[in-house]
Amino acid sequence: MEILWVLTALALLSMILLPVLLRRRAGIQRVAPGTPDAADPANYGFVRQEELDIRMPGPDQDLLDVLNLVQRTQDYRAAAQLLAGTEKESEERWQRVQAFAGAASLELQQRPGGVSETPGGQWLRVWRAEAPKDPGGAAVQAEFLVQQAWRTSTPGTDDFRIIMEEAKAACAQAALLAPGDPIPYIIELSVARGLAYPQPEFEQLWLKILDRAPAHMGAHLAALHYWCEKWHGSRVLAYSFAEAAAARAPQGSLLAAMPLFAVFEHLPEVNLVRSFYQSEVVTKAVHGALFAVQAARPDDPMLAHVRHLLVFFLVRSERWAEAMAQLIHIDGHVGALPWTLSPDPAAEFAVYRALAVAGYEANGGSPATLLH
Numbered sequence: 001m002e003i004l005w006v007l008t009a010l011a012l013l014s015m016i017l018l019p020v021l022l023r024r025r026a027g028i029q030r031v032a033p034g035t036p037d038a039a040d041p042a043n044y045g046f047v048r049q050e051e052l053d054i055r056m057p058g059p060d061q062d063l064l065d066v067l068n069l070v071q072r073t074q075d076y077r078a079a080a081q082l083l084a085g086t087e088k089e090s091e092e093r094w095q096r097v098q099a100f101a102g103a104a105s106l107e108l109q110q111r112p113g114g115v116s117e118t119p120g121g122q123w124l125r126v127w128r129a130e131a132p133k134d135p136g137g138a139a140v141q142a143e144f145l146v147q148q149a150w151r152t153s154t155p156g157t158d159d160f161r162i163i164m165e166e167a168k169a170a171c172a173q174a175a176l177l178a179p180g181d182p183i184p185y186i187i188e189l190s191v192a193r194g195l196a197y198p199q200p201e202f203e204q205l206w207l208k209i210l211d212r213a214p215a216h217m218g219a220h221l222a223a224l225h226y227w228c229e230k231w232h233g234s235r236v237l238a239y240s241f242a243e244a245a246a247a248r249a250p251q252g253s254l255l256a257a258m259p260l261f262a263v264f265e266h267l268p269e270v271n272l273v274r275s276f277y278q279s280e281v282v283t284k285a286v287h288g289a290l291f292a293v294q295a296a297r298p299d300d301p302m303l304a305h306v307r308h309l310l311v312f313f314l315v316r317s318e319r320w321a322e323a324m325a326q327l328i329h330i331d332g333h334v335g336a337l338p339w340t341l342s343p344d345p346a347a348e349f350a351v352y353r354a355l356a357v358a359g360y361e362a363n364g365g366s367p368a369t370l371l372h
Contacts, residue, residue: 041350041357043367044324047332052346056099057336058304063096067103076127076137083136088181091301094218097136097183100124101143105151135178139187142170146190155194164194182212182219189222193231202226217254217302220245221261228265238262246288256292257306260285264309264338277316286313290322304329308336315352320359324370327353 042048056063066078079100086093107120124144127137145167153160168191174184185208192202209219220242227233227241242262249255263285268276276282289310296303307326314323334340334349342348360370 041353044328044357044370045331046327046353046357049346049350051332052349053333053335054340054345055102055335056095056333057308058301058330058333060092060095060099060301063099067099070100070123071103071107074123074126076123076130079123079140080127080131080134080136083140084134088178088183089213089216091216091218094183094186094216095301097139097143097187100140101147104140104144105147108148109151133177135174135181138170138174138177139181139183142167142174142184142187145170146187146194149194150190160194164191167191168195180212182209182216185209185212186216186219186222189219189226193226196232197226199232202232215250215253215255217305220255220258221305224258224261224265228262230265235266238265249292252295252297254292254296254300254302254306256295257289257309260289260306260309260313261337264312277313277318282313282317286310286317286319289313293326304333305336308334309338311352311356312338315356315359318359320356320363321365323352323356324360324365327356328370 055067062082066082069078070076083093083096083100086096101124104121104124109120111117111120113119121144124137124140127134128141131137145163149160149163149167153163168188171184171188171191174187175181178184185205188205189209192205197205206223209216209223213219224238224241225231227238229235229238233241239259239262242258245255245258249258263282289306293303293306293310296306307330310326311323311330314320314326331353334345339345339349
């Protein structure tokens with residue numbers, strides 16, 4: 001992604017500066033390491049960088065328990081049971097399908113198998129063999145193939161297309177096993193992007209999702225990628241898609257935050273200029289996302305996604321107190337944009353968190369003044 005090198009450069013620069021940040025009302029100043037007044041995220045109860053969970057954007061203890069059990073025992077049945085008990089139209093089920101597929105994909109990457117070694121993710125293969133009509137297993141298999149395509153091959157190559165065509169067939173099979181379930185079609189959105197569906201074909205796929213889950217935030221985020229300038233749309237088309245979703249968002253829906261994701265997907269290649277983050281387009285999108293967060297249910301599974309992206313924009317806009325107000329809700333988990341674009345998501349998140357703390361304290365803030 002175009003912004004990856006910028007984020008990486010910022011992380012490297014900040015790794016040099018952050019150990020010596022000092023809180024002053026005049027601004028953030030550099031001081032010698034170990035200075036007693038240096039800003040310290042630990043004072044706010046924030047999790048140490050090495051303990052940050054990169055797997056998910058926020059807590060889902062049931063999922064974590066099942067993931068640990070499945071990976072320890074290589075028995076898929078707990079995963080099948082969890083998905084069967086999760087509402088099929090829910091954001092939570094979509095995230096759980098992604099998590100199981102991601103776990104299997106990473107296992108295979110770490111243990112590709114050989115003459116004397118069983119390949120990683122064997123539990124997913126057993127799941128599909130023993131329960132071929134389980135819609136949960138079919139959905140996880142389809143998402144697994146999509147993730148494998150993006151992880152192991154380059155878009156446009158024969159290898160990529162072969163895996164994506166297999167994923168497309170898996171999506172169709174999953175859809176047959178679960179009529180009315182939006183998940184197979186949401187998975188196919190990534191296939192559509194990878195295989196460059198013509199716009200009329202993509203729109204037909206999108207209508208199937210709207211018929212089943214019109215306010216599904218995860219689906220909208222997946223569709224937004226297709227409409228972006230770097231894929232098969234343009235900045236105008238992506239902004240229009242995001243703004244239309246926000247305009248029709250039901251009461252309390254996080255779809256009102258969609259324009260912020262569209263802005264993020266179209267950041268200028270050189271975006272270290274402070275004025276950009278204080279421009280009207282960014283300010284308007286940030287305010288929309290803040291409104292969405294305030295109006296959303298506290299247990300909305302997509303809430304953490306919006307908060308993570310808000311931290312990025314609020315820190316870059318030097319809105320320190322507002323960034324801190326988001327951090328206290330999401331600290332501990334970093335499996336979300338923009339951190340997952342970095343080779344080291346925990347380090348990237350820690351950079352922004354430390355900047356927020358330093359900026360907050362430079363303007364008179366302290367752990368005592370932070371409202372939880």
